[in-house]
Amino acid sequence: MRSTLTLSAASLLTALAIPLAPALAQSQPGNAAAVKTVRTSAGPVAVSRVADGLERPWGIDFLPDGRALVTEKPGRLRIMARDGSLSSPLAGTPKVFNQGQGGLMDVAVDPDFARNRTIYLAYAEPGEGSGGGGTAGTALGRGTLGERGIEDLHVIFRQSPKVDGGNHFGTRIAFAPDGHIFLTLGERYKFDPAQHRDNALGKVIRLNRDGSLPKDNPFAGEGGTAGAIWSYGHRNIEAAAIDPRSGSLWIAEMGPMGGDELNRPEAGKNYGWPLVSWGKHYDGRDIPDPPTRKEFTDAVIHWTPVISPSGMVFYTGGLFRDWQGSALIGGLSAKGLVRVAIDGTGGTGAKEVERIPLDARIRDVAQGPDDALYVITDAADGAVLRLAPAK
Numbered sequence: 001m002r003s004t005l006t007l008s009a010a011s012l013l014t015a016l017a018i019p020l021a022p023a024l025a026q027s028q029p030g031n032a033a034a035v036k037t038v039r040t041s042a043g044p045v046a047v048s049r050v051a052d053g054l055e056r057p058w059g060i061d062f063l064p065d066g067r068a069l070v071t072e073k074p075g076r077l078r079i080m081a082r083d084g085s086l087s088s089p090l091a092g093t094p095k096v097f098n099q100g101q102g103g104l105m106d107v108a109v110d111p112d113f114a115r116n117r118t119i120y121l122a123y124a125e126p127g128e129g130s131g132g133g134g135t136a137g138t139a140l141g142r143g144t145l146g147e148r149g150i151e152d153l154h155v156i157f158r159q160s161p162k163v164d165g166g167n168h169f170g171t172r173i174a175f176a177p178d179g180h181i182f183l184t185l186g187e188r189y190k191f192d193p194a195q196h197r198d199n200a201l202g203k204v205i206r207l208n209r210d211g212s213l214p215k216d217n218p219f220a221g222e223g224g225t226a227g228a229i230w231s232y233g234h235r236n237i238e239a240a241a242i243d244p245r246s247g248s249l250w251i252a253e254m255g256p257m258g259g260d261e262l263n264r265p266e267a268g269k270n271y272g273w274p275l276v277s278w279g280k281h282y283d284g285r286d287i288p289d290p291p292t293r294k295e296f297t298d299a300v301i302h303w304t305p306v307i308s309p310s311g312m313v314f315y316t317g318g319l320f321r322d323w324q325g326s327a328l329i330g331g332l333s334a335k336g337l338v339r340v341a342i343d344g345t346g347g348t349g350a351k352e353v354e355r356i357p358l359d360a361r362i363r364d365v366a367q368g369p370d371d372a373l374y375v376i377t378d379a380a381d382g383a384v385l386r387l388a389p390a391k
Contacts, residue, residue: 073103091149100166156211184237218268252309272296311364317371330362
């Protein structure tokens with residue numbers, strides 16, 4: 001079923017003006033349509049379609065009142081109501097480089113949203129000549145969610161330099177418990193820049209929430225772009241989340257032909273791309289395995305065949321008690337969720353324990369205020385799916 005609601009300007013204003021009170025436990029959205037039931041370690045799980053008609057949805061995050069923000073790659077941001085209905089596109093979104101893998105990508109609600117109404121958008125920002133291909137770079141914007149859309153959106157970090165091509169933007173956002181914000185950046189399919197700290201390609205960066213640079217970043221003394229870098233030597237990171245038990249950042253990144261990785265990036269560490277990898281180049285050329293170069297930090301888990309990780313959440317809810325503390329990673333190639341058990345002590349103990357088949361390319365995953373899991377599908381007619389125990 002199609003669960004899209006087009007709002008007038010007046011009704012959109014009303015929808016956005018709803019007080020953002022703490023969310024209460026919710027029942028299944030009224031517009032949800034059952035899709036199927038899948039067997040999991042937590043018992044049978046009902047998968048329902050909450051909303052559809054989204055063009056290449058990329059990121060989802062929940063507001064304190066139970067509504068959700070959903071991005072669409074061509075540059076739209078919508079609010080999904082608790083019944084699954086979708087608003088018209090919100091005003092104030094940035095111009096994006098909607099080519100290849102680029103576009104409007106992740107969205108993140110500030111942990112203090114109830115007080116400051118701040119949201120963040122990660123996207124591919126066009127550079128010179130973008131109308132005909134041109135250059136582009138990953139950007140992180142910060143703005144206020146107002147009555148008519150996003151107000152005062154301004155860029156707090158830009159990839160430097162902007163380069164040509166439409167691949168490997170990264171763009172996942174994660175909030176650290178100490179008040180910092182992490183942003184992942186792919187190496188834009190340029191390979192070697194991931195090894196150099198004079199640019200932002202193939203890096204995890206760490207910022208204060210206003211975009212200023214923390215003085216305790218590992219390369220703060222080098223100045224320039226290096227001052228923002230947390231870790232480097234990455235390929236294309238489209239999954240990132242904080243383990244709430246330890247406060248540690250975890251990421252999952254796409255390898256070449258084989259060699260997807262799960263990493264717990266540490267300050268100042270080099271993860272080796274493109275000098276080492278558990279995969280091969282697309283033309284079949286070998287790449288040295290990580291253990292052959294001890295100066296690089298090896299992956300915690302690596303996957304061949306690939307899962308194409310995109311989106312990750314640590315489950316903390318009560319609907320799936322057996323999954324508490326697990327990382328659930330969206331899989332574009334895996335066409336479902338990959339559940340990884342993580343020890344939660346801040347170390348690197350992790351093991352894949354199951355896959356939850358959804359028969360769709362999964363772009364992002366979030367835990368809702370009702371403790372259900374919400375995933376978005378990567379498709380021209382993309383959808384929001386809800387996972388909850390089958391009754």
